[in-house]
Amino acid sequence: AQSVTQLGSHVSVSEGALVLLRCNYSSSVPPYLFWYVQYPNQGLQLLLKYTTGATLVKGINGFEAEFKKSETSFHLTKPSAHMSDAAEYFCAVSDRLGGGSNYKLTFGKGTLLTVNP
Amino acid sequence: DSGVTQTPKHLITATGQRVTLRCSPRSGDLSVYWYQQSLDQGLQFLIQYYNGEERAKGNILERFSAQQFPDLHSELNLSSLELGDSALYFCASSVGNGYTFGSGTRLTVV
Numbered sequence: 001a002q003s004v005t006q007l008g009s010h011v012s013v014s015e016g017a018l019v020l021l022r023c024n025y026s027s028s029v030p031p032y033l034f035w036y037v038q039y040p041n042q043g044l045q046l047l048l049k050y051t052t053g054a055t056l057v058k059g060i061n062g063f064e065a066e067f068k069k070s071e072t073s074f075h076l077t078k079p080s081a082h083m084s085d086a087a088e089y090f091c092a093v094s095d096r097l098g099g100g101s102n103y104k105l106t107f108g109k110g111t112l113l114t115v116n117p
Numbered sequence: 118d119s120g121v122t123q124t125p126k127h128l129i130t131a132t133g134q135r136v137t138l139r140c141s142p143r144s145g146d147l148s149v150y151w152y153q154q155s156l157d158q159g160l161q162f163l164i165q166y167y168n169g170e171e172r173a174k175g176n177i178l179e180r181f182s183a184q185q186f187p188d189l190h191s192e193l194n195l196s197s198l199e200l201g202d203s204a205l206y207f208c209a210s211s212v213g214n215g216y217t218f219g220s221g222t223r224l225t226v227v
Contacts, residue, residue: 043219
C-alpha cells in the first residue's frame with residue numbers, strides 16, 4: 001500500500017518569503033506524484049505532477065517540486081509567497097490498479113499555508 | 118470550470134435518510150472516482166468506475182453504493198445516514214494519468 005506524509009499541518013510565511021511544503025511518500029512501485037491546492041469552499045486544483053523524466057517539475061502559479069527517489073520526497077516550493085497563495089495543499093501518490101491505465105490517488109493530510117502581510 | 122460537474126453543491130438532511138450525489142465527468146473521460154473529505158479522515162478514496170464497471174473500492178461503507186451510467190455520469194448513493202457522514206464528497210474524472218476534480222457536494226447530516 002502507498003502512503004503520503006505531509007510534515008506540518010500548518011505553515012505560516014511572510015509575503016515574499018520562500019514557501020516550502022514537505023511531502024514524503026511510501027511506494028513499492030515507481031510512483032506518480034501530485035500536488036493539489038484547495039481554496040476555501042472550492043474543489044482541488046492540480047498544481048503539478050511528476051510521472052517520469054525530469055525530476056524537477058514546474059507547475060502553475062510559480063510553484064515547483066523536485067522528486068528525490070533516494071529521500072522518497074516530493075517537496076513543493078515557491079521562491080516568493082503571495083497573499084493569494086493562502087490555501088490548503090495536498091500531496092498525493094497514485095496507486096496502480098488491477099488493469100487499465102487509470103489510478104486512484106492516496107492523499108496526505110494536507111498543509112494549510114498562511115501568508116502574512 | 119474544471120469540466121467535472123457535481124450536483125447538488127450543498128445538501129442538508131436528517132439522520133437515517135438516503136441521498137444521491139451526481140457527477141458528470143469531463144467529456145471523453147471514462148473513469149470516475151469518488152472521494153470523501155472530512156476533518157478527521159482527510160481525503161479518502163471511496164470507489165472508482167471505468168466505462169460503466171466498478172474498477173476499485175476503497176474505504177467505502179456498505180451503506181454507500183455507486184454506479185456509472187451509459188452516458189458516463191455517476192451517482193453516489195448514501196443511505197441510513199449518520200452524523201459522521203457529514204463531509205465534502207468529491208468526484209474526479211480521468212483519462213490516462215490526469216485527474217480533474219469537481220467542486221464537490223457538501224453533505225450535512227443533522
